[in-house]
Amino acid sequence: MKLSAELVAFSKRLGHEFARPDLIVRAVTHPSMSTPNRDNNQRLEFLGDRVLGLVMSEALFKADREASEGVLAPRYNALVRKETCAEVAREIDVGAVLKLGRSEQKSGGRRKQALLGDAMEAIIAAIYLDAGFEVARDVVLKLWGNRVEEVKLDARDPKTLLQEWAQARGEQPPRYVELDRSGPDHQPVFVIEVRLSSGPTAQATAGSKRQAEQAAAKALLQKVTE
Incomplete structure (x- = not known):
């Protein structure tokens, strides 16, 4: 063949x-x-x-x-x-x-x-x-x-940590919203915003939804824990 x-x-x-x-x-x-x-x-x-x-x-x-x-x-x-x-x-x-x-x-x-x-x-x-x-x-x-x-740096990903943080304070699980998607099919770019029921939000941009969600969760974790 x-x-x-x-x-x-x-x-x-x-x-x-x-x-x-x-x-x-x-x-x-x-x-x-x-x-x-x-x-x-x-x-x-x-x-x-x-x-x-x-x-x-x-x-x-x-x-x-x-x-x-x-x-x-x-x-x-x-x-x-x-x-x-x-x-x-x-x-x-x-x-x-x-x-x-x-x-x-x-x-x-x-x-x-x-x-x-x-x-x-x-x-x-x-x-x-x-x-x-x-x-x-x-x-x-x-x-x-x-x-x-x-993966050795943090086996528990930011999304998991943020959800645990919210649940420990009696909040609803974080919500992830896709704000934008651009670029060609083989190299997409996603903009994701994560929102807590108490009001705080954060955005991130990455080449996959998961990466953008993780980056947004990490940014929001830093914001709410500072």
Whole structure:
């Protein structure tokens, strides 16, 4: 099988040249495009989730040899969650190569967090099946970049801390409002405002909703605790 020019370029962004091109084709094929003669990425997604889990478990175990299981678990969850997979997928423009049915294309499937996260997991499985665990681990760690180190700084994210702060004072959970979205599909920019029922607010801008929400929560926490 010969890859399309788009998938050849994507493989370069990914940092892996496939000996079995059919694997990457299957990894980017959404169920809305599957036929009796064309597999979709659901089985690969299942496997990729487990490969990613092992990679991150091993990385966290090595990165902090003093951390207890109770400390490592939330760090692990932050690294393997669907939102994080989707963030990485956006960084390498997975959306541009997704094979989607017409209805998914019309509904903005190339931007959907769930579809991007699922495809990222399937791509990890494709690399694993093509070249083995060590190669898959190296690619994943390169793509996840400094996230493994950053997650050590605060395993409990700002959104969780802000919600706990509000609940401790008898307030309703913070509310997050998307004020603006701009930029191309593969590189969006979100403006999010977080609001407390008692009145204080804060805004933040980032390349994903989750990042903007976390940044806004952090800014509001600093404001209300000063």
